[in-house]
Amino acid sequence: MCTLEKRGNLFFLTLTGDGQHRINPNIIGELLTLLSQVKAQATVGSALITQGQGKFFSNGFDLDWAQAAGSKQGVSERMLHMVESFKPLVAAFLSLPMPTVASLTGHAAAAGFVLALCHDYIVMRRDRGVLYMSEVDIGLTMPDYFNALFREKIGDASARRDILLRGVKMKADEAVKRGVVQAAYDGEAEVRAASVRMAEELGKRKWNGEVYAEIRKGLFSQLSAIVGLGLKTIATPKL
């Protein structure tokens, strides 16, 4: 379902196969384990790229798994369970001691869009693929930490309204224009090449990982608080 490889200074986290890469408790567990490995092996100059194979980056939570509970209460419980268990994954991304790039060659919807937004930068395909928060269309309210993530990552209030309240399917050019993603490229190969290029440029800055993570958390202080992360001061400059 997910693989982790290292090429030089770069970690590649891949959501494998042609499916929708739905996020269920198993996948969340796997991703958490892999991120722990990344954190343990991180050195100054490291960077992480998360990518997906096939038509989807991720199409969000595993609604089929939720539906399989049978009763309405069971469905609701499984949904809330996935919402809760996704939080530590958000926390792990926020605390990762290196720059992160989400390399989108397919659709990112609902929790899949959230997964992409957990990264410092998003590089997206211009010719195919959309960003879409489907919740309003399928009748789900937004968890508090989803709201905090969007609020702190996307400054344009009309963009947030269009994404969350209007359920727009946003293509890359609009996403770049409205500050949702960093850059857009035509075709899968170009996106992957650009992601590697960006990750390498960021790695060359040789940032202290602990400091980097603290500064990142400070940018997203409401989100950090909601997912249970504290902040630390480091006051010994490298001169």
Next chain:
Amino acid sequence: MYTLEKRGNLFILTLTGDGQHRLNPNLIGELLSLLSQVKAQATIGSALITQSQGKFFSNGFDLDWAQAAGSEQGVSERLLHMVESLKPVVSAFLSLPIPTIASLTGHAAAGGFVLALCHDYIIMRRDRGVLYMSEVDIGLTIPDYFNALFREKIGDSSARRDILLRGVKMKGDEAVKRGVVQAAYDGEAEVRVASVRMAEELGKRKWNGEVYAEIRKGLFPQLSAIVGLGHKTIATPKL
């Protein structure tokens, strides 16, 4: 002073007559009552358009009524009373289980601008009419919930500063550019047509009203809290 009509799936709330549509306690009461009716009659596919006749959408609180109190203390009390009594209107708009559009064919100033901003989308005239927060010019401070509304609806801090601290009179094109309104059109007829078109498009999405209102409140958490609204989780997706 206000009329409420239903045309198909659309609720049309009109501030009638050629006056300034000043907000005094009577009118605020009427507005609350009409919003209750809309809420009661709302069905999936409904939308609300608020519009006005004449040169003004609304020119804000009824300062003449405040002035008629006689004493400086009396004036202050009446103003604070109007400020307090508009809060439930803001709350009602935030909780309305249908998409809302403010269709501005005239000026919206102070409390009138706030009334417009209570809606999910604003469509405005390009060739006439301004948005204007007159408070700085007439010597009134901004109530806490006005500040929360501007802060959470308008992401651009320089736009907020220009509107609140500089008292700019913002015309349609600038308002679109700075993310204050959705769109601007030439002439009254075009604005009305565009508003209906947009309301119909939004209605076609057939959003669950309870979910829609919760997602909306989640976009404006500070404002929701200040006007006394809690939130609710709905975790039973429609598949």
